[in-house]
Amino acid sequence: MPHDPILILDNVSASYRGLRALQGVSMTVAKGEIVAVVGANGAGKSTLLKAISGQVATEGAISFDGKPLAGVPGHMITRAGIGLVPEGRRLFPRLSVEDNLRLGAYARRGDPNRFKPLDLVFTLFPRLAERLAQRAETLSGGEQQMLAIGRALMTQPRLLMLDEPSQGIMPKLVDAILAAVVRIRDLGVTVLLVEQRLVEALEIADRAYVLQTGRVVMHGTAKEIAANEDVRRAYLGM
Amino acid sequence: MTAAHLLQVAAGGLLMGLVYALVAAGLSLIFGLMDVVNFAHGELMMLAMYAVFAIWAINGTDPLLLLPIVAVLLFGIGIAIYHGLIARALSVQFNRGMVQIFVTFGLAIFIRGACQFVWGGDFKSITGHWLAGRTIELGGVFLPLPQMAASAICLAAFAGLLAIGRTEFGRALEATREDRDAVALIGIDRNRIFALGWGLGAGAVGVAGVMLAGFYYVGPNVGASFAVIAYVTVALGGFGSMLGALVAGILIGEVEAFTAAFWEPSLKQVGVFAVYLAVLMLRPRGLFGRL
Numbered sequence: 430m431p432h433d434p435i436l437i438l439d440n441v442s443a444s445y446r447g448l449r450a451l452q453g454v455s456m457t458v459a460k461g462e463i464v465a466v467v468g469a470n471g472a473g474k475s476t477l478l479k480a481i482s483g484q485v486a487t488e489g490a491i492s493f494d495g496k497p498l499a500g501v502p503g504h505m506i507t508r509a510g511i512g513l514v515p516e517g518r519r520l521f522p523r524l525s526v527e528d529n530l531r532l533g534a535y536a537r538r539g540d541p542n543r544f545k546p547l548d549l550v551f552t553l554f555p556r557l558a559e560r561l562a563q564r565a566e567t568l569s570g571g572e573q574q575m576l577a578i579g580r581a582l583m584t585q586p587r588l589l590m591l592d593e594p595s596q597g598i599m600p601k602l603v604d605a606i607l608a609a610v611v612r613i614r615d616l617g618v619t620v621l622l623v624e625q626r627l628v629e630a631l632e633i634a635d636r637a638y639v640l641q642t643g644r645v646v647m648h649g650t651a652k653e654i655a656a657n658e659d660v661r662r663a664y665l666g667m
Numbered sequence: 668m669t670a671a672h673l674l675q676v677a678a679g680g681l682l683m684g685l686v687y688a689l690v691a692a693g694l695s696l697i698f699g700l701m702d703v704v705n706f707a708h709g710e711l712m713m714l715a716m717y718a719v720f721a722i723w724a725i726n727g728t729d730p731l732l733l734l735p736i737v738a739v740l741l742f743g744i745g746i747a748i749y750h751g752l753i754a755r756a757l758s759v760q761f762n763r764g765m766v767q768i769f770v771t772f773g774l775a776i777f778i779r780g781a782c783q784f785v786w787g788g789d790f791k792s793i794t795g796h797w798l799a800g801r802t803i804e805l806g807g808v809f810l811p812l813p814q815m816a817a818s819a820i821c822l823a824a825f826a827g828l829l830a831i832g833r834t835e836f837g838r839a840l841e842a843t844r845e846d847r848d849a850v851a852l853i854g855i856d857r858n859r860i861f862a863l864g865w866g867l868g869a870g871a872v873g874v875a876g877v878m879l880a881g882f883y884y885v886g887p888n889v890g891a892s893f894a895v896i897a898y899v900t901v902a903l904g905g906f907g908s909m910l911g912a913l914v915a916g917i918l919i920g921e922v923e924a925f926t927a928a929f930w931e932p933s934l935k936q937v938g939v940f941a942v943y944l945a946v947l948m949l950r951p952r953g954l955f956g957r958l
Contacts, residue, residue, distance in 0.1 A: 482851075483851070484848075484851075502856070503851030504850070504851040504854050504855055504857075505854075506851075507851060507852055507853065508854040512852075513852050515849070515852065519846055519848070519849035519852065521841070521842040521846060521849070522845060523841070523845060524838065524841060524842060524845070528838050528841075528842075531835070531838070532835075532838055532842055532853050532855075533853050535835060535838075535839055535855055536853065536855060537854075538835070580853065581852070584852075584853055
């Protein structure tokens, strides 16, 4: 069991669109870790992130930084320090890149330093700085993903959750985005990464959980999971 | 038909058109933000008119002085309507579209009935106020001061709405309108944004109502007649478009004025609806619509 946990799920179940998508999931994420959640399509990975961010009703207990999240509305979960880069990115398509980023700090109105994370975002993704005035919908898939991560960083999260950041973007950019995830962690943000690309995810993760039909079927260090015969057979076709 | 007469008609159309534009802007703001058509929009305007009338009847306070008070009152009523009715209507599981239509429709009937109960069914008018009966003459065109003031204040309120759109709050409104579920990811409470949107929409139509009370009769059906014009204005300008509401409001004002002047005053709305039908057939999304 990792020490200094920031996120604890205890026996969490959830239904999504009428289907039982999570069944008795327990997991722990410690401060400063990258934890990967892997599994096939429909294993419940996205529902897991929706459950943590308050978008689906859950049974069981989820606590963040020692405080229970039960009944806390989604926007308050964001303000508590959990940033989500959702499936499909969910940017504001007609707003400019700059507006999308600045809105990430909207909830911190009154804090004079609230736009400070912009520097970090532009260091991680210099392309965004070149496209500030462009509408979000005109960006390429990879750039949109960068913007979605940037917008989440503007909320100054302590836990950043990413839902399939490699989906629908060019392979070249996948590496750049995963490298950025490592840098974000190195700056002190804990990362929970849901990813279909098992090899790449396990490469950067410290620990991993394998989900199958809504249950945790395996967990351990990323090295252990990567070396596991069953996992390799089931997800890597080896 | 002289040029002066033409100018006179056009000026009248413009003055009324600016009032229509503000009424439509409030309707358009709410619709654009959350896809809810407020069928009680005209009744909110009527409520503002009755509020002015009631206070004036008690102590003779001039409508102009009541403008800020009644605007704030309507802003509060808009927020209360959102929290009390609309938020609930949005959370139903089945037939949400119908529930949304009938909740504001029912509210309209309720407000109309309540006003009729309190003030009776006859027309009231506010007389002897500061601007009443005064006109200015500009190059042979006579401009009644109450209408001048109404159009100027409505234009200013309109500019105020546009200015709000450029603030950070305006960006949050726009973001909520684009993806109401995603705003939680940036820590925005959409209920708060929706409620403020209702407050602004009701406040806008409240401003129009106050100014209108200076030269228009106050009665339980006055809201309905303006609401119909507001729907046409919004459809003509394009749903959700503020600029569209302004241009269409002026256009409707002119069509109405010219129909009344050159055809038959009692048929002035026929011209308006002819334009409406033409828009529906030729450009269903309106002049500036995004749909």
